Amino acid sequence: MTYEFEMVGIVKRFPGVLANDGIDLAVRTGEIHALMGENGAGKSTLMSILYGLLPPDAGEIVVRGQGVRFASPIDAIAHGFGMVHQSFKLFNQLTVWENVVFRAEPRRGIVIDRATARARVREISARHRLAIDPDAIVGSLPVGVRQRVEILKALYRDARILVLDEPTAVLTPQETDALFDVLRGLAKDGRTILLVTHKLREVMDVSDRITVLRDGRVAGRLETAATTQGEITQAMTGRNVVFEPRKAAGTQGQPLLEIDGLGVGQGPRPLVAGVHLVVRGGEIVGIAGVAGNGQSELVEAIVGLRPHHAGRIRIAGRDVTHAPLRERRRAGLAYIPEDRAVTGAALVATAAENLAMGFHRAPPLARGLALDHAAQRAHARALIQRFSVKIPSELAAVGTLSGGNLQKIVAGRELAHEAPVIIAEQPTRGLDIGATEFIHRTLLAQRDFGRAVLLISSELSEIQSLCDRILVMYEGRIVADLAAGQADEARLGLLMAGAAGSA
Amino acid sequence: MAMPAARRLASRVLSPVPLSIVAGLVLGAVVMAATGNDPIDVYTEIVRGALAGPNLVYTIGWSAPLVGMTMAVALPLRGGLVNLGGDGQLVLGGIASVIVALYLPAPGTVRLVAALAAGIGAGGLYGMLAAWGETRWRVPMLISTLLLNYPAKNLASYLVNFPMRDPANGMPESHMVAVGARLPSLPGTPLSSSVVLMAIAVAMIIVFDRRSVAGYELRMRGLNARFAGYGGVDLDRQALWTMFAGGAMAGLVGASIVLGDQFRYTDGALVSPNYTWTGLMAALLANGEPAAAVVAAVFFAALQIGGFGMERATSIPRELTSVLQAIIILLLASRSGLRRLGLGT
Numbered sequence: 133m134t135y136e137f138e139m140v141g142i143v144k145r146f147p148g149v150l151a152n153d154g155i156d157l158a159v160r161t162g163e164i165h166a167l168m169g170e171n172g173a174g175k176s177t178l179m180s181i182l183y184g185l186l187p188p189d190a191g192e193i194v195v196r197g198q199g200v201r202f203a204s205p206i207d208a209i210a211h212g213f214g215m216v217h218q219s220f221k222l223f224n225q226l227t228v229w230e231n232v233v234f235r236a237e238p239r240r241g242i243v244i245d246r247a248t249a250r251a252r253v254r255e256i257s258a259r260h261r262l263a264i265d266p267d268a269i270v271g272s273l274p275v276g277v278r279q280r281v282e283i284l285k286a287l288y289r290d291a292r293i294l295v296l297d298e299p300t301a302v303l304t305p306q307e308t309d310a311l312f313d314v315l316r317g318l319a320k321d322g323r324t325i326l327l328v329t330h331k332l333r334e335v336m337d338v339s340d341r342i343t344v345l346r347d348g349r350v351a352g353r354l355e356t357a358a359t360t361q362g363e364i365t366q367a368m369t370g371r372n373v374v375f376e377p378r379k380a381a382g383t384q385g386q387p388l389l390e391i392d393g394l395g396v397g398q399g400p401r402p403l404v405a406g407v408h409l410v411v412r413g414g415e416i417v418g419i420a421g422v423a424g425n426g427q428s429e430l431v432e433a434i435v436g437l438r439p440h441h442a443g444r445i446r447i448a449g450r451d452v453t454h455a456p457l458r459e460r461r462r463a464g465l466a467y468i469p470e471d472r473a474v475t476g477a478a479l480v481a482t483a484a485e486n487l488a489m490g491f492h493r494a495p496p497l498a499r500g501l502a503l504d505h506a507a508q509r510a511h512a513r514a515l516i517q518r519f520s521v522k523i524p525s526e527l528a529a530v531g532t533l534s535g536g537n538l539q540k541i542v543a544g545r546e547l548a549h550e551a552p553v554i555i556a557e558q559p560t561r562g563l564d565i566g567a568t569e570f571i572h573r574t575l576l577a578q579r580d581f582g583r584a585v586l587l588i589s590s591e592l593s594e595i596q597s598l599c600d601r602i603l604v605m606y607e608g609r610i611v612a613d614l615a616a617g618q619a620d621e622a623r624l625g626l627l628m629a630g631a632a633g634s635a
Numbered sequence: 636m637a638m639p640a641a642r643r644l645a646s647r648v649l650s651p652v653p654l655s656i657v658a659g660l661v662l663g664a665v666v667m668a669a670t671g672n673d674p675i676d677v678y679t680e681i682v683r684g685a686l687a688g689p690n691l692v693y694t695i696g697w698s699a700p701l702v703g704m705t706m707a708v709a710l711p712l713r714g715g716l717v718n719l720g721g722d723g724q725l726v727l728g729g730i731a732s733v734i735v736a737l738y739l740p741a742p743g744t745v746r747l748v749a750a751l752a753a754g755i756g757a758g759g760l761y762g763m764l765a766a767w768g769e770t771r772w773r774v775p776m777l778i779s780t781l782l783l784n785y786p787a788k789n790l791a792s793y794l795v796n797f798p799m800r801d802p803a804n805g806m807p808e809s810h811m812v813a814v815g816a817r818l819p820s821l822p823g824t825p826l827s828s829s830v831v832l833m834a835i836a837v838a839m840i841i842v843f844d845r846r847s848v849a850g851y852e853l854r855m856r857g858l859n860a861r862f863a864g865y866g867g868v869d870l871d872r873q874a875l876w877t878m879f880a881g882g883a884m885a886g887l888v889g890a891s892i893v894l895g896d897q898f899r900y901t902d903g904a905l906v907s908p909n910y911t912w913t914g915l916m917a918a919l920l921a922n923g924e925p926a927a928a929v930v931a932a933v934f935f936a937a938l939q940i941g942g943f944g945m946e947r948a949t950s951i952p953r954e955l956t957s958v959l960q961a962i963i964i965l966l967l968a969s970r971s972g973l974r975r976l977g978l979g980t
Contacts, residue, residue: 437864457867458867458869474861475861477859481854481859489862492852493848502847502848503847503850
């Protein structure tokens with residue numbers, strides 16, 4: 133058995149953190165290898181080293197038996213690596229072939245040889261059954277296809293080793309299956325795939341072998357065929373995680389969030405059109421859908437961050453259709469936004485300052501026009517403790533926290549409002565298993581407390597395990613309203629892809 | 636808990652300052668040595684010119700308007716709003732206060748207070764106008780504040796050239812303000828009591844910034860405006876009042892100069908010392924933090940006044956201190972720019 137590449141004894145230290153502590157990673161030629169681990173386990177650091185973005189403090193990289201040293205991604209590409217990042221690196225206004233050949237254009241003299249470029253792109257696409265039209269404008273393509281453009285880009289550069297970073301985060305189940313078919317084909321073709329992910333089911337589905345990282349070390353090397361989800365989870369977390377079945381819904385109360393005929397944007401293709409929805413106290417209603425089908429716009433309109441052009445909004449019985457954001461919050465709305473770093477927090481501000489937002493105008497934080505700094509810090513300490521945020525002090529800037537801890541700051545602050553309506557948008561995106569579990573438990577507790585929770589998530593498993601009712605959004609409209617029991621993954625996937633009538 | 640926030644702030648704002656100043660002084664020394672002067676002598680004269688005996692009073696007198704114009708920029712900058720309209724707000728403050736001080740039929744003290752209020756209000760409303768343009772019509776304040784300087788300056792210029800002109804004078808100037816409507820000078824000094832007004836205003840801004848609910852909201856806006864809006868801050872209203880406050884500060888400076896130093900409005904006299912743009916530098920260097928901005932403004936004032944002393948005592952023109960100021964600003968700005976990049980990654 134030959135190894136396509138090996139990373140041997142990789143050590144990387146950052147101030148105060150040992151991110152990689154002697155990691156060995158060996159990937160065989162032609163296999164699909166999964167690299168797993170919770171956030172902060174050292175996956176990203178290891179991948180940055182592999183791709184020449186960071187120099188290791190110790191250890192070496194061996195590619196096809198040869199020791200190599202990557203000073204930059206250019207070196208890594210020259211040695212046959214191709215990286216598909218989580219956020220695509222594409223020019224949306226350009227065509228597929230222009231994206232693919234960029235910086236490696238076939239030339240005729242000083243001009244680009246367009247005919248050759250298109251022919252080669254077409255040929256690679258056909259050979260690997262990627263089904264991509266070279267002349268399509270990238271921005272007009274669905275996310276799943278854009279991802280295949282990234283793969284095509286790597287293959288055009290003759291990548292023998294494809295590294296994919298959380299590739300399924302933005303895909304529907306059907307798109308995920310299509311991606312895995314492509315990956316299997318590439319592996320059969322003799323190419324090597326390294327899949328960085330935290331999704332157990334997918335790893336079980338597609339990978340041959342698994343390397344699990346925990347706290348900067350290798351916590352397990354597993355053959356997929358001979359392992360179980362439980363074993364992988366234990367390696368990742370170092371403990372047994374019990375996936376509790378969802379507790380049955382409690383008694384449902386009054387409608388607390390009522391949206392009637394909401395529309396955002398005008399013209400032939402509005403961002404949100406005619407949305408009706410009601411969330412009662414004591415239930416979690418989920419909105420499933422592929423990212424970009426109007427969920428964010430719907431939420432922003434409900435919250436008051438974006439103007440809407442039609443419809444009415446009631447929160448806890450109060451009509452807030454034309455009320456500004458602050459009035460809606462006062463009426464009883466808490467909001468955990470999709471992008472915690474851009475909307476939910478000021479990264480250079482302290483935890484105390486971040487946690488004070490929304491509490492800062494009333495006692496005890498405010499004393500008249502003055503802000504009581506001692507009360508502000510006490511408030512922050514209490515929330516940090518209640519949500520077990522790992523932070524050196526309430527005066528540390530929240531930009532230094534990991535994604536999970538930052539999310540706890542944002543979620544903790546919003547839940548502390550004890551508002552009757554909670555909107556949680558992608559609340560566990562990018563979080564590890566432990567933090568995800570915590571957020572899920574917290575949302576369920578809110579529901580059991582009689583609050584109305586609207587959950588927007590692109591993770592179907594999250595929607596399925598938490599929600600009492602599931603709405604599916606497609607092209608700005610709610611195309612289905614299902615009770616939790618009626619919604620299996622295949623059906624949801626079809627609805628998310630726009631197959632409204634047939635489901 | 637000995638004010639860790641303040642310490643953090645101080646270390647952030649001040650740490651590159653000594654280094655940049657020293658480096659600036661060394662570079663300046665090289666220039667002096669190259670032109671055949673003894674750097675030690677020259678620096679001694681600058682320090683003496685700025686601080687020794689009566690010179691200290693001049694430095695304070697020069698600092699007061701400069702600190703005021705620094706605050707006119709720093710306060711909006713704290714919320715991420717850029718006020719380039721200092722000249723316009725300053726001039727309108729000056730002309731409004733002189734109109735009231737000259738023509739309001741009331742006893743002197745009442746006239747004085749009304750004139751100050753008119754100056755503050757005129758500057759404030761003019762600042763607010765730019766904010767209104769942005770919140771209502773999406774005209775970027777970066778452009779509108781700058782462009783609004785021209786109508787203000789030209790209006791004031793027209794007024795003192797024609798309807799308000801003192802014909803007894805060769806210059807385009809208004810009549811003199813009656814003695815009873817002037818700001819009194821501080822006993823035993825040539826300084827106008829506007830220094831005290833300015834100190835009070837600055838103290839209020841610092842307390843506002845550190846202690847008030849609205850100051851917290853403004854700082855959060857400066858760090859992440861979307862976050863502040865998400866948290867319930869009414870960003871439009873906040874922009875209007877913040878720009879009112881910044882403009883009011885500039886208006887107060889205009890009124891103070893007119894009522895406390897010159898006792899009349901002379902065309903161009905408020906803008907020619909360049910308080911606005913030196914103040915902009917000081918505010919930008921301090922990143923809007925008010926206490927640090929005051930320190931920067933006073934330092935520049937001392938350097939400029941020290942330059943006069945140096946010119947009197949040596950053969951070196953005082954432009955050298957402008958060169959020094961420029962070198963120090965460049966060094967400071969490049970350092971803070973680098974730091975910001977470091978934070979961003």
